[in-house]
Amino acid sequence: MIEHWNDIAGSFHPASALDFLPVQQLRELQLNRLRATAQRAYDTVVLYRQRFDASGVKPQDIRTLDDIQHLPFTVKTDLRDTYPFGLFASPMSEVVRVHASSGTTGKPIVVAYTKDDVDVWASVMVRSFAACGLHRGDIIQNAYGYGLFTGGLGAHYGAESLGATVIPISGGNTDRQIMIMKDFGVTAICCTPSYFLHIIERAGELGIDIHTLPLKAGVFGAEPWTQAMRERIEAESGIKAYDIYGLSEIIGPGVGIECSEQNGLHIFEDHFYPEIIDPDTCKPLPDGEEGELALTTLSKEAMPMLRYRTRDITCIVREECPCGRSIRRIKRISRRSDDMFIIRGVNVFPSQVETALLRVEGTLPHYQIVLSRKGGLDQIEVAVEVTAEFFSDTVGPMEALHQKLSDSLENVLGIHATVRLVEPHTIQRSEGKAKRVIDNRNL
Ligand code: DLL
Numbered sequence: 001m002i003e004h005w006n007d008i009a010g011s012f013h014p015a016s017a018l019d020f021l022p023v024q025q026l027r028e029l030q031l032n033r034l035r036a037t038a039q040r041a042y043d044t045v046v047l048y049r050q051r052f053d054a055s056g057v058k059p060q061d062i063r064t065l066d067d068i069q070h071l072p073f074t075v076k077t078d079l080r081d082t083y084p085f086g087l088f089a090s091p092m093s094e095v096v097r098v099h100a101s102s103g104t105t106g107k108p109i110v111v112a113y114t115k116d117d118v119d120v121w122a123s124v125m126v127r128s129f130a131a132c133g134l135h136r137g138d139i140i141q142n143a144y145g146y147g148l149f150t151g152g153l154g155a156h157y158g159a160e161s162l163g164a165t166v167i168p169i170s171g172g173n174t175d176r177q178i179m180i181m182k183d184f185g186v187t188a189i190c191c192t193p194s195y196f197l198h199i200i201e202r203a204g205e206l207g208i209d210i211h212t213l214p215l216k217a218g219v220f221g222a223e224p225w226t227q228a229m230r231e232r233i234e235a236e237s238g239i240k241a242y243d244i245y246g247l248s249e250i251i252g253p254g255v256g257i258e259c260s261e262q263n264g265l266h267i268f269e270d271h272f273y274p275e276i277i278d279p280d281t282c283k284p285l286p287d288g289e290e291g292e293l294a295l296t297t298l299s300k301e302a303m304p305m306l307r308y309r310t311r312d313i314t315c316i317v318r319e320e321c322p323c324g325r326s327i328r329r330i331k332r333i334s335r336r337s338d339d340m341f342i343i344r345g346v347n348v349f350p351s352q353v354e355t356a357l358l359r360v361e362g363t364l365p366h367y368q369i370v371l372s373r374k375g376g377l378d379q380i381e382v383a384v385e386v387t388a389e390f391f392s393d394t395v396g397p398m399e400a401l402h403q404k405l406s407d408s409l410e411n412v413l414g415i416h417a418t419v420r421l422v423e424p425h426t427i428q429r430s431e432g433k434a435k436r437v438i439d440n441r442n443l
Helices: 006-009 023-044 046-055 065-070 076-081 116-130 149-164 172-181 193-205 226-239 350-360 394-415
Strands: 097-102 110-115 139-142 163-168 188-191 217-221 240-247 254-257 266-268 272-277 291-297 309-315 341-343 344-349 363-374 377-386 418-422 438-439
Touching: 023 046, 023 065, 023 291, 065 272, 076 110, 097 149, 097 226, 110 116, 116 149, 116 254, 139 149, 139 172, 139 266, 149 163, 149 188, 149 254, 172 193, 188 193, 193 217, 193 226, 193 272, 193 363, 226 240, 226 350, 240 266, 240 309, 341 377, 350 363, 350 377, 350 394, 377 394, 394 418
Parallel strands: 139 163, 139 188, 188 217, 217 240, 363 438, 377 418
Antiparallel strands: 097 110, 240 254, 254 266, 272 291, 291 309, 341 344, 363 377
């Protein structure tokens, strides 16, 4: 082992110097860590050793960072196939925590952490909170779910290490969330963006305007959301809405976050090495080109991940960030390759529907997409809630709104979608990740 990870993981200083390392130094650190990670994976995990041997590559062949291109990819089914502990690179006696993420079918995927891994995780969460201006003295309401989901404990230990006061409220019980936010003088909240919308709405019903509270920032992630959604959230609550990204397989929340520029997410690339690949050919794409994000952990001990194919679509931002951080940025992840559905031969992403809907005034940011098949033909229906003022008996304004939404959807999607205007509160609210698409086509 070339170094003790924590020597470099840093002193938990909020504005971590690691965000601002000279690029050359950062690349050297990454190369050393990549070599050590590949060696550890090869030495301790059967699946990795088999993959390396089959491709004729050895960890010692890594001489430059570009050599990462010769390493094998890892995919979600690798975690399923080795369920529960087959990808662990540490003996169980060194694993201090496991988390799990439920997939759409069957068994969950299981991820593991050593003591040093949880320390690294807290350190990247400290850097995340610091990037959105939070520090000791802040009161952070953590409404990500506690438990096997990484959101709750990941944000929790990061907020504590930051020196902030954490309210470990977890998700749900919205009225209590609002009471505590108000009574405890909460200054920042962590939850999914869709759940925060629900909180804003419920607060309104209770006669509480979030603008009047000390709340100043939201650390929102775990699901795709759009710039239009950010604008709605910020306008309706008066807070700054920051985008935080992460996934269980890599560590949990804290893989990347926006800074005060709110223009792309900085990846903590001293720990997580990003590549953008063409999802069809798996060839690396140049900076600025959109493709699938593949991530390699550079310091994970219990469960190293080599070139993990996230299915998340983004690109690496070419320009340097005005904030001065040398760690690179990716564009917000507004979609996953596997969220895409095909309607009458046209590829559609839920984020496109969201953008089209939020362009039109009079709608609420609550919507659901229902896919069905009639007489062999695919149909797409978009149910969208309308503000109480609009949802009136007068037919004229409703018809005009309906037309505007249909036009906007057709404009953005390139196909006709049936719009169904529904009353406020008709669409089920989520306390975690929102379910945007219901596919009744039995494909
Ligand atoms: O969602 C970890 C997390 C918790 C991230 C809290 C941020 C905040 P998983 O449940 O494993 O982990 O889901 C990971 O969620 O591959 C993306 O598709 C999606 N995702 C996470 N953050 C974002 C984001 C957590 N900011 C999967 N924007 C990822 C878009 C996101 N998608």
